[in-house]
Amino acid sequence: MALLISIVLSMAAAGLIYYSWRQHGQRLLAAAGWLLALVSVFAWSRALGAEIGTTYAIAIFTCLVWGAVAFQAEAPRAVAAGERPLQNLQRPQLRGVLHHTFLFLLSVPAAGMIAMMLSIALVLYLPWSLLHRAAVAIFVYPVLWGALGVWICAQDRLLKPALASAGLLILSSLVMYIRL
Amino acid sequence: MNLLTPKLVKRSLSSHSWLGLVVGGLMYIICLSGTISIFYEEVERWEHPHAEEYTDFDPAALERAFNEYMSSPDTEMTDHMYLIFPNDVMPRARVSSDRSARFVNRDGSLGDTALDEWSELLTGLHINLHMPVSIGVVVVSAVGALLCGLIISGFLAHPSIVKDAFKLRSGSSGRMGQVDLHNRLSVWGAPFHLMIAVTGAYYGLAFLMLGLFATTIDGATPDSVLDQVFPPEPALENQAPVYGVARALEQVRELSPDGKLLYLIVHDAPTENRFMEFYVQKPELLAWSETYRFDTAGNYLNTAGYTEGDPALQALYSVYRIHFGHFGGFFTKVLYVVLGLALTVVSATGINIWLEKRKYRDALNLIWPGVVWGMPLALVIAGLTQAVFHIPSVGIFWGGMVVTLVAGLFVRDEKVYKQALQGLTGLALLVLVCAYTLRFGSAALSPAGLPMSVALLGIGLGFLYAAYGRSRSVPALQEAH
DSSP states (O other), X not given: OHHHHHHHHHHHHHHHHHHHHHTTOOHHHHHHHHHHHHHHHHHHHHHHOHHHHHHHHHHHHHHHHHHHHHHHOOOOOOOXXXXXXXXXXXXXXXXXXXXXXXXXXXXXXXXXXXXXHHHHHHHHTSSSOHHHHHHHHHHHHHHHHHHHHHHHHTOSSSHHHHHHHHXXXXXXXXXXXXXX | OOSSOHHHHHHHHHHXXXXXXXXXXXXXXXHHHHHHHTTHHHHHHHHOTTSXXXXXXXXXXXXXXXXXXXXXXXXXXXXXXXXXXXXXSSOOEXXXXXXXXXXXXXXXXXXXXXXXXXXXXXXXXXHHTTSOXXXXXXXXXXXXXXXXXXXXXXXXXXXXXXXXXXXXXXXXXXXXXXXXXXXXXXXXXXXXXXXXXXXXXXXXXXXXXXHHHHTTSTTOOHHHHHHHHSOOOOOOOSOOSOOOHHHHHHHHHHHOTTXXXXXXXXXXXXXXXXXXXXXXXXXXXXXXXXXXXXXXXXOEEEEOOTTTSOHHHHHHHTHHHHHHTOSSSHHHHHHHHHHHHHHHHHHXXXXXXXXXXXXXXXXXXXXXXXXXXXXXXXXXXXXXXXIITXXXXXXHHHHHHHHHHHHHHHHOOHHHHHHHHHHHHHHHHHHHHHHHHHHHGGGGGSTTTHHHHHHHHHHHHHHHIIIIIHHHHOGGGGGOO
16 A cells, blocks of 8 residues: 555656646646655655665656656657768867866866865764764765866866866865874 | 856856766766666576576575585685575575586585676676776776766756756657757656766775775774774684584574575685675665674674664665665566666767767767667677677677777768667577577576566567668658667
8 A cells, every 4th residue: 555655646746747847837836746756755665664665766756757758759750861971080189189188187087086085084073983984985975076077177278177186185185194 | 046157057068078978988888788787687597597496495405515515626715605595586596606606406416507607797897897807896986976977067057957857859869859868868867877876986986995094094904994884704713614504594594584595605715714604685675685694613603783783884785786776676677777778878869969969970970889789789699609609708799899880980871880780689689599599498498598588589679670660660760879
């Protein structure tokens, strides 16, 4: 029974959000839909346990919404076939190669190292057990890495992110290794 | 107030494109192999339709088989030795080292050698891209972290997220259709994709991080930090190489009467410090298992506390099952396949959009179908050579990928090439199933062989339909990469 209620709640949530969108963004309906989606998390948790229930609530809701997207999809139609010319690969210029290489080094390995140190520095002095601090750092650092990489790639020039990365590296090293 | 200013959107889009191009190809390979790997147990079972199947067993018979295997001069002793108990998904027992394995018959005699070749090829591709493990897991984990970045930049680059929430133009064909498909799948799937990214990043980098953590604590070493984070192993001496499996099992069933018995690992097997760990999955919990430790005579030592201890420990120990969808049975696996395929499509359409946006076509346009549609073909060919003929096929897979990439340069027409690869994949799947049936005879029709063969046939027909059936009925779909 609890499982059935959970399914109905998830369907109602996805349905309401979709209907509100069809009605050109009726905010009250959308809010009700999101509220039901939240309630469904509790219903799923009651049916399957908190951990598995939460995972199911998210996964089922996502699939139902994709179902609505498929339902709403335009029928396949002929796309104007404007054939683009086929040309040889352009030889990259040295300046471009250097720029992209530096950007890669800064946004991937360097950002990864900085994010790792930063996430440790962020939790190091929190009044928790080592286990809790390590767990938080482990789950936070991929997001920090991704966010830092995105920020670096979004800059027009590389000087600013290079300086900021160096600053973050020094700051996190100070927090990690200088005992006050 | 509009937080997403045009400047922020433009910069985020440029950042999203750059990062996507850097990792898009790898991410596609990792996502597709990960999606298929959800069913690695079913593939493993399919590879051995001859193995005797049962779910209820006599502990004394398994003890006999394990001790026979452990004392056999033919067994190459490795640090960890395993006894895997039969269960509903994999109703056969087996004993193994890190390098080889044997099935165990119901009567406790040792059965055939177990060669999980295709399933290992698939999981190895997902976990470490067939690189040396210590390097491969770091690369794959880095892709997981960058997926977090792609999710963040994707949201920042998408100002009309509410307006377009359910829009899917041209049934996903054409550039606008590809953009819509990419955005709809990624926006609504973001919670799942973020979870996959964070848990995926865990494998290769968590231990690196704990090592770095150790450098901040006076007198700490990576091992001492590990011992504080994960329950330390017991220190034993003078342990005889004879294993009281049945006695320990009796106690495990008392300790966890409703648990699902997974396997037994003997740690430090070649030394006299050896001890046994029984892994038991608890219902309603995502933690991989609870672990009960015994000396080799079967005397209870302690419980690791992964399911009853600190919530942080439980969270760390839940990563595997959350990442691979190994909970809740077959339905969860199907759900994860849908969600995993969506992320695979997001990876492919991201590159498609970039390629379609350019005013010209070049070699990159020609080779990309070789990645997207060449990978399934290379996997099926490797499956044929590995599962049916037992030829080591990692090289065949990567060789196949190189051939499909290069062949695109000669075909010089992406649409024709995509159609040809789809058709060949469908054909290869039909050949795989036929060869498998011929190789294993009546065993191919057993519960271990038939369901997977039928599924592979269905997928093969799906590929053939995509290549030839659909293209006749809907010519426009050929426009999509």
